[in-house]
Amino acid sequence: MKKTFKSDKISCEKCKNLIKVSLEDEFGSIDVDLTKIPREVTLEIDNQSQEDKFKDEMKDLGFDILD
Numbered sequence: 001m002k003k004t005f006k007s008d009k010i011s012c013e014k015c016k017n018l019i020k021v022s023l024e025d026e027f028g029s030i031d032v033d034l035t036k037i038p039r040e041v042t043l044e045i046d047n048q049s050q051e052d053k054f055k056d057e058m059k060d061l062g063f064d065i066l067d
Helices: 013-027 048-061
Strands: 002-007 030-033 039-044
Touching: 002 048, 013 030, 013 039, 013 048
Parallel strands: none
Antiparallel strands: 002 039, 030 039
């Protein structure tokens, strides 16, 4: 199912491109909305372990997910 995560660390087009280039091979198409604050990242998440892995990968890139 599609799930949207929020992060206040994403600031620009370079951040958006880093997320897409780094994670789309593993997680499929990722949409990063730079018009909203906090920024929204939307993608298909199939289960809790995939969601946890996505959050860990985002944190490794320097983008904490807000709860």
